[in-house]
Amino acid sequence: MARLAEEWFAICAGCEITILDIGEPLIDLLKQVTIVHMPVLMDHKLYGQTGENAEMEIPEAEIGIITGGIRTEEHRKLAHEMRKKCKTLIAMGTCACSGGIPALANLYTTADLQEKVFRGSVSTDSGGTPDVEVPVLTEKVLAISEEVPVDIQLPGCPTTPETVAAALTALLNGEPFSLPTKSVCDECPCTREKKAVSTLKRRLEAPEFTPGRPLSEMRCLMEQGFLCLGPATRAGCGGSQGTPRCIRAYTTCEGCFGPLSEKANPMVDMMGALSSIGLDPKQIPDRAATFNRFAGAGGRLRPLPVRK
Amino acid sequence: MSDSFEPLIVAFCCNWCSYAGADLAGVSRLQYPPNARIVRVMCSGMVHPNLVMDAFTRGADGVLVCGCHIGDCHYLDGNCKAQRRCDALTLMLQDFALEEERFRLAWVSASEGPQFAQLMTEFTEQIRQLGPSPYRTTAGV
DSSP states (O other): OEEEEEEEOBOOSHHHHHHHHTOHHHHHHHHHEEEEEOTTTSOOOTTOTTSOOSSOOOOOEEEEEEESBEEEHHHHHHHHHHHHHEEEEEEESHHHHHOTGGGGGGGSOHHHHHHIIIIISTTSOOOOOOOSSSOOEEEEEEOHHHHSOOSEEEOOTTOOHHHHHHHHHHHHTTOOOOOOOSBHHHHOOSBOOSSOSSSOOOTTSOOOOOTTSOGGGSBOTTTTTOOOOGGGSBSOTTGGGOSOHHHHTTOOOOOTTOOSSTTOOHHHHHHHHHHHTTOOGGGSTTHHHHHTTTOOTTTTSOOOOOOO | OTTTOOOOEEEEEETTTHHHHHHHHHHTTOOOOTTEEEEEESOGGGOOHHHHHHHHHTTOSEEEEEEOOTTOOTTSSHHHHHHHHHHHHHHHHHHTTOOGGGEEEEEOOTTOHHHHHHHHHHHHHHHHHHOSOTTHHHHTO
């Protein structure tokens, strides 16, 4: 029986729901694992059940799962503790892999953020930054792999239940597991003619397609003028169906599977993709955040330098 | 800090004009700061924006692309392509939170040794004023 420890950091808990979403295969998986630590499911305290310990402790486990990026010093400590106690560490979800939505905060300094949240916004009563019994924020949102080595990355917002099940099954059977290295465009069935038919459109406008007809008859959404992050996003969201999830819903890729590789830079890839079909990147508002929507960690987003 | 800061500059020079210009500056024994690492490329038009951004994200403080003067390109219009790419690069520099002045596109012909030396002196000084690139720490340079 393999032991499983799970910890959540800066996250919305969508990834935990994905585990539940595995459906019937989950019953078989659960027969092979004992969950020893999982804040969302069970009452296992970090400082001992009555708070008797001075240091945070996570029980030893064969499989460790971390969801969410590192936003506080507590997360940082826990990431090291998880790494120490778990034989295999899985970073699950885009937040854990490349920062995700919380990492958009990396466009600002932590001081600026706190100023805005606790004093600057009009709907807030001004007050001090809480500093009693809350962990200190890190200077930026970090992906797990920026702090500790990670064995398996499962990107996606949320990741697909199939991917989670496949990764866990592979681990339990001692088989290798790897992610696709293709881009969403490689799995997209839409027709491409390498030339945009329109200037950039707002995303609320409706794309042209015939309902009921196969997706392969729809013109590439980017060529129709809708900003699609497909060229710079890792494939795999379609699961066994192949076709990317958002494309199936006739809407553009949001980039939730993160960059093509840890070193890839979606900004450069997107600029290339846009200009190669003749769309003007200047028209895109807030380019840095748009292109790095799910990939702000890893130094991809940072505050703009202050001019002297 | 500013005393010990030596800018790290990557200069892409085209084989036909600028690299020969740099060579001329060398054989004429002209003095100019040794901060630039020259990469010889066949044409300024082949310097993809990815190469420039790669240099920046890996910790270069400045990037220079040198080509033949407009109209002199060995491949007829390679330098015009480089010029068009310049616009996209300016946008990308903003998005990468870098000052636009860290990148420069310049024309240097094979006979312009002194101009090359002067360009290097000016650009190095400009980067020195701007200070180290914010990517230096993450790139571990």
